[in-house]
Amino acid sequence: MPTYGFSLIFFTDNYISTFTPLVLRLTIICITFVFTFILPTINALILLKSGRIQSLQMETRKERVLPFFSTALYFFALFYLFHTARFPSFLNIIVLAAGISIILALLINFKWKISAHSIAVGGIIGAVMGISLRLMIDFHLILMLLLLCAGLIGFARLKLSVHSPAQVYAGYLLGFAVEFLMMLFY
Numbered sequence: 001m002p003t004y005g006f007s008l009i010f011f012t013d014n015y016i017s018t019f020t021p022l023v024l025r026l027t028i029i030c031i032t033f034v035f036t037f038i039l040p041t042i043n044a045l046i047l048l049k050s051g052r053i054q055s056l057q058m059e060t061r062k063e064r065v066l067p068f069f070s071t072a073l074y075f076f077a078l079f080y081l082f083h084t085a086r087f088p089s090f091l092n093i094i095v096l097a098a099g100i101s102i103i104l105a106l107l108i109n110f111k112w113k114i115s116a117h118s119i120a121v122g123g124i125i126g127a128v129m130g131i132s133l134r135l136m137i138d139f140h141l142i143l144m145l146l147l148l149c150a151g152l153i154g155f156a157r158l159k160l161s162v163h164s165p166a167q168v169y170a171g172y173l174l175g176f177a178v179e180f181l182m183m184l185f186y
Contacts, residue, residue, distance in 0.1 A: 001120040002098055003033045005127055006091070014137045016088075028087065035078035036098075040071045059162070061109050068106040068116075075099035090135065090183070094127045097182035101175050108174075115163045118171025121150040126176035130183025 010017050010025040017025070044067055047053045053063040079095040101119050108114045125146050132139040150172065157163045163171075 001124045002036045002094060003029060005094065005124045006032055008128070008142050009131065012139075012142060014139075016135070016137065020088075028082075028091065031081065032078065032095075035074045035081075036071075039074045040067065043067065043070045043074075057162070061113050064109050064113075064116075065106065068102055068109060072099050072102040072106065075102060089186075090131055093130075093182050093186045094179065096186075097127070097179045098123055100182070101178045104174060104178065105171075108170075113163070113167055114174065115154075115157055115168045115171035117153050117157055118150075118163075118168045119175035121146070121153050122172035122175030122177075123179040124175075125150060125172075126179030126181075127183055129176075130180045134183055 006025075006029050010020060010029065044053070044056055044058075047066055048056060052066060054060075058064045058067060075095055076099045079092055079099060082092045082095055098120075101123055102116075105114055105116055105119055125143065128139050128142055128146060131137060132143070154168045154172070157168050158165060
């Protein structure tokens, strides 16, 4: 989701995309993709191959512990990288908040299975709304598209019977709240 989010911000008509050189935008997106997709995917495949998880769906709460923990580490490493590279602060906030959301999902996971997909899409909506308010950028069209995607993702999670409505709604709320509040108050 961070890759999608950064792509939306960097390749829509707004002053961030206008004043950020293309090479820097592409570099940020590629680095983000590696830390938030490639590395967690490799980690999940290693866990699958070693028998630590039974499937990439990680259907049980127990199977989700190591992937959530390692993914959070990748997000915090990305935050550190962005921070030391002095990338724009809103990027740091998005990545830090996503890492915090993953840690909260991990902690909740010890007692209850929450939808990580909903956390991710709720987080991107919260980040975009926070950026829109904080930086005074009109993202109405993007927000409508994201809300449609969020509905489709929630529907899919329910239709596949992998989560209850409460798990999906709680995920949306958690992801949205962490990203939105961090964006406004960090």
